[in-house]
Amino acid sequence: MTIAYTESSSDELFEILSHSVRRRVLTVLVRNEEHEAFSPEEFAPGNGPFDAFLASLHHVHLPKLAEAGFIRWNRERGTVTGGPRYDEVAPLVTLLLTHEDDLPVDWL
Known part of the structure; x- marks a missing residue:
């Protein structure tokens, strides 16, 4: 299956x-300037049921990010890296991180 990537709209990024x-x-x-591969467990929140988190991560969130081209998800290795459209979303995430102290505590 070939996915045609287009420039992000603000609506897509915010969604x-x-x-x-x-x-x-x-x-x-x-936060990782080298964009190394990470295991999905590194994205886990500090609280809540870990199994439910992993299920939603693997069945909803990682596929959605990968389909949009923002990440590459290697299911066999269990790693995540920046995808072909990562550079379209990274500036917005960087802006949010720059103002992290001004955002609601639960924004992450």
């Missing part, structure tokens, strides 16, 4: 960032 799990995934990638 991708509308869920805390997707924000957390992209935040970890932005």
